[in-house]
Amino acid sequence: MNPTSAERKLLLKLPSGAEEDVVVRFFEPHPIEQGDWQCDYEIQGDSIHRLLYTVGIDSVQALSLALGSVRVDLEHIERKHNAKFYFLGEPGHEFK
Structure with missing residues (x-):
């Protein structure tokens, strides 16, 4: 996994009143096959763990797609x- 380039800490409030800290991490885009670029990102909390990625024609597009x-x-x-x-x-995650 490439180094983390950015992260955001969120709080997830459940209907039961329980709260869970969740971190969203974006890793440095890296070149892959045929000149494309991949940007991995992760959503991680106590009950949530998703490791995903996007692919773009360059590192900027890969990062933009991940956002x-x-x-x-x-x-x-x-x-x-x-x-x-x-x-x-405040309510929301501020990813637009």
């Missing part, structure tokens, strides 16, 4: 658990 994909993944987690992410004490 967009994580939003979809976090929204899926919220729906699946009927929960809500919080960032800096």
